[in-house]
Amino acid sequence: MNNVLIAYATYSGNTKEAAELLADALGAAGCRAELHRIGTERVPDVSRHDALVVGSFTWAEGAVPEEVKDFILDVGYKPPRVFVFGTGDTQFGGDDLFCRAAVKLARFYESPMPPLKIEQSPRGEQEARVARWAGEIASVLREVTA
Numbered sequence: 520m521n522n523v524l525i526a527y528a529t530y531s532g533n534t535k536e537a538a539e540l541l542a543d544a545l546g547a548a549g550c551r552a553e554l555h556r557i558g559t560e561r562v563p564d565v566s567r568h569d570a571l572v573v574g575s576f577t578w579a580e581g582a583v584p585e586e587v588k589d590f591i592l593d594v595g596y597k598p599p600r601v602f603v604f605g606t607g608d609t610q611f612g613g614d615d616l617f618c619r620a621a622v623k624l625a626r627f628y629e630s631p632m633p634p635l636k637i638e639q640s641p642r643g644e645q646e647a648r649v650a651r652w653a654g655e656i657a658s659v660l661r662e663v664t665a
């Protein structure tokens with residue numbers, strides 16, 4: 520069973536909700552998922568996991584939050600399989616800035632999949648997208664770790 524660490528940063532709770540939904544969805548897709556809230560606990564040993572998922576909100580005109588940058592530095596290396604999701608708000612500037620932090624992080628990590636962008640809370644109609652994305656992660660991991 521593939522072991523996935525979901526590390527997320529949240530300010531007002533949307534990204535936490537998304538991380539928890541994703542953990543359940545990865546479980547349903549046959550993975551073991553562990554949650555880590557960035558900035559609140561000791562950074563886990565990422566190398567003990569088959570994949571890292573990073574979840575981040577977007578800040579001030581497309582910025583990656585400082586605590587996420589600190590987490591990246593604390594991890595200290597680029598793990599080979601990193602997937603990224605983000606929550607954001609289209610009211611902050613349209614397509615270009617929407618979930619821009621997730622786009623930047625996915626590019627930085629050369630993620631094998633495009634980032635999942637969630638508008639605010641993932642509850643409701645966006646839940647199915649989270650579940651689909653989790654299923655895609657599970658199938659990428661099945662291929663690379665088979």
Ligand SMILES: Cc1cc2nc3c(=O)[nH]c(=O)nc-3n(C[C@H](O)[C@H](O)[C@H](O)COP(=O)(O)O)c2cc1C
Nearest residue numbers: 529530531532533534576577581606607608617618
């Ligand atoms: C000051 C401020 C700036 C923001 N800038 C952006 C932005 O540039 N792009 C975006 O998609 N969302 C932006 N947002 C929206 C948040 O990323 C969004 O509400 C997110 O879901 C918050 O996540 P959290 O509830 O996990 O803290 C901004 C929010 C605030 C308060």
